[in-house]
Amino acid sequence: MHHRLSKVLLALPPAAYLVVFFAVPSLLMLLASFRYPGEYGGLAPWYYIDDGQLSLDLTTENWLRLVESTIYLGLLLKSLGFALLTTLICALMAYPLALTIARSPKRHRDLLLLLVILPFWSNFLVRIYAWMIIFSPQGALSEGLNAVTGLLGLEPVNLMFSSTAVIVCLVYVHLPFMILPLYANLEKHDPALLDAAQDLGANARQRFWKITWPLSLPGIYAGGVLVFIPSLGIFAIPDLLGGTNGIMIGNVIKQQFVEARDWPFGSVLSLVLTAITLMLVAIAGRFGRPKGTANG
Amino acid sequence: MARPRKTLLLASALVYLFLYIPLAVVVVFSFNDSRLNAEWVGFTWKWYDQLFSNPQMLQAARNSLIIALAAALLSGVLGCLAGIALHRFRQKWLSALVLGPVAMPDILIGVSLLLTFMLFNIGLGSISIILAHVSFCIGFVALAVQARMSGMDDSLLEAARDLGASPWQSFRLITLPLLLPGVIAGMMMAFTLSIDDFVVTFFTAGVGSATLPLEIYSMVKIAVTPEVNAVSTLLMLLTLVLITVLSRFSPQSLRS
Numbered sequence A: 001m002h003h004r005l006s007k008v009l010l011a012l013p014p015a016a017y018l019v020v021f022f023a024v025p026s027l028l029m030l031l032a033s034f035r036y037p038g039e040y041g042g043l044a045p046w047y048y049i050d051d052g053q054l055s056l057d058l059t060t061e062n063w064l065r066l067v068e069s070t071i072y073l074g075l076l077l078k079s080l081g082f083a084l085l086t087t088l089i090c091a092l093m094a095y096p097l098a099l100t101i102a103r104s105p106k107r108h109r110d111l112l113l114l115l116v117i118l119p120f121w122s123n124f125l126v127r128i129y130a131w132m133i134i135f136s137p138q139g140a141l142s143e144g145l146n147a148v149t150g151l152l153g154l155e156p157v158n159l160m161f162s163s164t165a166v167i168v169c170l171v172y173v174h175l176p177f178m179i180l181p182l183y184a185n186l187e188k189h190d191p192a193l194l195d196a197a198q199d200l201g202a203n204a205r206q207r208f209w210k211i212t213w214p215l216s217l218p219g220i221y222a223g224g225v226l227v228f229i230p231s232l233g234i235f236a237i238p239d240l241l242g243g244t245n246g247i248m249i250g251n252v253i254k255q256q257f258v259e260a261r262d263w264p265f266g267s268v269l270s271l272v273l274t275a276i277t278l279m280l281v282a283i284a285g286r287f288g289r290p291k292g293t294a295n296g
Numbered sequence B: 001m002a003r004p005r006k007t008l009l010l011a012s013a014l015v016y017l018f019l020y021i022p023l024a025v026v027v028v029f030s031f032n033d034s035r036l037n038a039e040w041v042g043f044t045w046k047w048y049d050q051l052f053s054n055p056q057m058l059q060a061a062r063n064s065l066i067i068a069l070a071a072a073l074l075s076g077v078l079g080c081l082a083g084i085a086l087h088r089f090r091q092k093w094l095s096a097l098v099l100g101p102v103a104m105p106d107i108l109i110g111v112s113l114l115l116t117f118m119l120f121n122i123g124l125g126s127i128s129i130i131l132a133h134v135s136f137c138i139g140f141v142a143l144a145v146q147a148r149m150s151g152m153d154d155s156l157l158e159a160a161r162d163l164g165a166s167p168w169q170s171f172r173l174i175t176l177p178l179l180l181p182g183v184i185a186g187m188m189m190a191f192t193l194s195i196d197d198f199v200v201t202f203f204t205a206g207v208g209s210a211t212l213p214l215e216i217y218s219m220v221k222i223a224v225t226p227e228v229n230a231v232s233t234l235l236m237l238l239t240l241v242l243i244t245v246l247s248r249f250s251p252q253s254l255r256s
Helices: A002-032 A061-068 A070-103 A106-121 A124-135 A140-151 A163-186 A191-199 A204-233 A236-242 A249-259 A263-287 B002-029 B046-052 B055-088 B092-103 B106-119 B126-150 B154-162 B167-196 B199-204 B212-222 B226-249
Strands: A047-050 A053-056
Touching (some): A002 B055, A002 B092, A002 B106, A061 A263, A070 A106, A070 A163, A070 A204, A070 A249, A070 A263, A070 B002, A106 A163, A106 B002, A106 B226, A124 A140, A124 A163, A124 A236, A124 B002, A163 A236, A163 B002, A204 A249, A204 A263, A204 B106, A236 A249, A236 B212, A249 A263, A249 B106, A263 B106, B046 B226, B055 B212, B092 B126, B106 B126, B106 B199, B126 B167, B126 B199, B154 B167, B167 B226, B199 B212, B212 B226
16 A cells, blocks of 8 residues: 555655764764774775775774773763762752642642743853853852851862862753653652551651652653763863863863864764763663653 | 741752852843953943944854754754654654654764764865754654644544545645644754754854854853853843744643
């Protein structure tokens, strides 16, 4: 019947587009990670023809460079730590807010949620820039803080260009990703469970830890992945707020592709990031709710 | 009972403040008559005046607008097809292909496309940016369309077939009009994502094709100036308008 034909007609254009502009680029990056860097940046040819005979010119050097280096592995570890810390702080901040929204009257919920989403829709760079102002040495926050440290006879602190600045901004940018799935989870809890627990003599703390908390874990996992993955790959925030101390793996990837022009090694680092992402998505698919409903 | 409630409310209020104070600071200082974003001196429009007489900024705004419109249109068509295809034929490979770019960190999309464009000698410029934006926008449009599809009554199509409509007629007269709000919502989302995108654009832009976020980035890298506050404030205003319109078309798409 025409069913098969319509299937092809529907799926073909977007599928072809994404093969060309998503699947092929990913494969090219995989290939690039085994190629030699070109003399003037870019890539050296991956094969040569000698006496009509085709020979491959590939290497595992780039991968060995990663495994043998302490700098890059350390940086990867540090980035994982930053992303983990960001995720934990996000969870800690998101929980009370998500709970408040979920327990507020139905007619207020949409507005309260919109207020969470609104700042998240403003431009990513604008949100980083806001923190550049707040952390600047002439800013009220730095001056206030240093007035206190001055009174205590401590060294003045510089908030700008520090790991702290990076983490605060990472939290700021990704917080809605935690609040929304957590709210979606908390909103579905049956209030009768809490009533029953109260009738059976459980106090507020027990009701939270024995009922609300365990039920909300899938929401935390889902939000955790949505915060962790983008935090891990970020380069603009460390670039603008981190100075030399706050640098993350994304900065090195950017550097390899834009400044050092060592694409093979940049590809290796990107693939490691891809592998971590895929692993996390797979794990989240197991614990959290169905994937694909909670992005963006 | 009363005490934990109060603590909860207080904590929530603080989180809202955390979300809004930084943006408020940007907006307030855009009207401040001082080069330093440090203390309030007096009200002025001069940063906005400077902004509108900055040819580089205006060119960047034009680039951003053209790229976002093109990306929205192209991903609207492709995303609509992808959304219908995802709903009708639940193929794993198709959803991996469509939603993959949505789940991947944007830096990976950026560098892999940079690599591809350079290897195939595709010059970096507005075209390469549009091609890159479409690759991650398709997924968002497809999700909006798919959501709309699953809320559709299949008996309408059956009725059309019984009444002798050809597949093309039933698509044009029934499916498409019903899907339209989803497609429009998806396209507006694509427009917003494109005009906001920094990372993918950073890797796929060439000389002269800088968009607003890229222009802001290069300004901010050199120095913090209230002109950036002014352009940021205008961008926020634009997003606010887009969201208001979007919420008219499909309120649920805002929450996904």
